[in-house]
Amino acid sequence: METLAMHISNGIIDGPVAAVFAALALAALTGCVLRGRRDLDDRLAPMAGLVAAFIFAVQMLNFPIFTAGVSGHLLGGALAAMLVGPWVGALCVSVVLVVQALVFGDGGVAMLGLNITNMALLGTAAAYVLIAVLLRVLPRTPAGLAVTGFVAAMLSVVVASQGFVLQYWLGGTTDLGGNLAGLAGTMAGVHLLIGIGEGLITATTVVTVAKVRPDLVYALRGLRPATVPTVPAVGGVR
């Protein structure tokens, strides 16, 4: 059996919960469009397209993790947030998820809202909060940028995985016998390991882009001595 599906499949979460999250995701993405337009100029628009294409490509590259028989792949929220900002970044990941669901049969169409909520919204938002904090604390060197990308990416994957746990608690189709903590622990543990891969890919990519074209790294733009409150509120993306 070719197990190339990477996202929530149909039947895993019940219909009503999936519909609620679809509405939630649609509202949040509308907000991202409205706010992201401020960032989208003639230069950023094609670059954001490239970021989406790159995330699609790297998501295909399932890498083995230390646990036998389990693989992981990039989610991309942290990478997108660093390169094009949280608002456009969330839209980039969403484009990837929509293409995968509609064309590649990966992630149920009815489950799209759940997948977008976890990976495009939660993952990107968590990553950007961490990026905003870390870039202010860490030295502004390539090493500082790499550590920022690594940590933000790693933790954002764990946050995204817990989004699924919440959804499963609300509408999971199998009775876990009250053992939701077991699922939460399994998901967190395996995604911490996947997060190492996510972190390495994110850090490498961002440092490379920063070396070639520092002006194309969104996260470096906001670094002004005067602290302008441009950081989105934690819950802003919902």
Next chain:
Amino acid sequence: MKNRSWAFLAGGLLVALLLAGVVSNYASSHPDGLDSSLLKGCTVDADDNIVGGSCPAQQAREHELGDSPLADYGVRGVENGFLSTGLSGVLGVLLTFAVGAGGFWLLRRRGATSTPSDTATPVEGGSPTDADAATSGDARRRAGAAG
């Protein structure tokens, strides 16, 4: 857009095409973190098919568009597995780029306010008025490091 931006775009696309078109064939075919977590409680054979037990993954149903010509990251009708995966990856990258770049291009802000004024806000004492954004970006980073 300036030539350098086109070069960066072309280079980035080439990398993505190589990753999705060639490297994807060397990807691990084991279930990912989500799928493996949902398989907990079931026993699987060497090909990761469920052979016993009970787990959330058993509730999985058919995909609505499971018969899409590119379903499961392969091109229907292409027998060679390497070619099928690679070709689907290439098509996916091009499609994602077209949808993404096209959509963002339509959404971009236009008009007189589209000068990069808010992105190149000068730091104290700095005046990156030169047109080369890369240079001003460098200058800002150096200024940031110094300040």
